[in-house]
Amino acid sequence: MTEMEWSKREKVIARRAFDAAYHRECMAITENVRKMAAGVDDPADLWRLSGYLTKKRKEVDEKYDYRYSVHLIVFARLICEGWLKPEDLAGLSEEKLEKIREIAEFGI
């Protein structure tokens, strides 16, 4: 993918959207942890919770890559997964929004 230039304003929008998605996903994981913790009856349940959290931490670490070169792909993925809404990205250039839509729809 051709690398794109990011204006100062776009960088602010990107940072805010990225942080919002990260916060939403972490809070959703927290909600699952609360439910799982409430239901722990024996040690095996506790270690299942531990395994879930370790897996999620790895997934989140890999997913939330803040390099500009992968921003469009990361944003497309976050939209597909529901952590970002298209309106969170309002203010990015039409070219970038179009590319994000394309990736989200077709994985281009």
Place this chain on the structure above:
Amino acid sequence: MTEMEWSKREKVIARRAFDAAYHRECMAITENVRKMAAGVDDPADLWRLSGYLTKKRKEVDEKYDYRYSVHLIVFARLICEGWLKPEDLAGLSEEKLEKIREIAEFGI
């Protein structure tokens, strides 16, 4: 330490005491996890919880070593830490109980 023989009855008592301590400690960890999860306000709190659980899992895995050769040391440690009560071990030979007391008191 000289290795001791464990009668069939003593093995049953040891297994029950070991499992009870393991269950108690895991449930105490669960209680901490519930409290920490309830207080998660941001991703950093969530990853602190994850770190706590990973550390506890490692500690518990190392501590609950079920080899007969280390039973007395493990039981002494569990008593010191409050996961076992001396009465959980009632029925073991006086020699073993004395040794457990010694280790618990002086780390012998």
